Structure formats: C-alpha cells, structure tokens
Amino acid sequence: MQGDPGLPVVGGIVGEGVKFERIRRITGYLVGTIDRFNNAKRAEVADRVKHTGSGTGMEKWREDV
16 A cells, blocks of 8 residues: 555554544634633533534424424
C-alpha cells in the first residue's frame, strides 16, 4: 500500500497510531472540550438534539418514543 510519505503505515492502514484531537463546533465555537464553558453554555450543550445517524435526531421531542 502506498501512503503519504509523512504518515506512518501500520498493518496496512495509513495514519494508524497518529494522535489527534477532535474539534467540534459547539454553540458557535470551535472547541475540543467543554471544560472552559460556564454553566449556561454547558446547559446549552446538554439541551442540543444529538444526531447519531441512527434516527432523525428528533426522537427526544416525540411523545410516543
């Protein structure tokens, strides 16, 4: 397997073992964690509809679920 010369190839998988930090857009900010959010921002994150790909994301709001 031919990979990018700057990325390691482990077990035939390019980039395997490379550490990275997930960055998400939460409440309008690009963040890695919510450690520095105040209580209001944490509540806003908790109240968000979670889109997991297993449904429409609106299950939280349906009364028959």
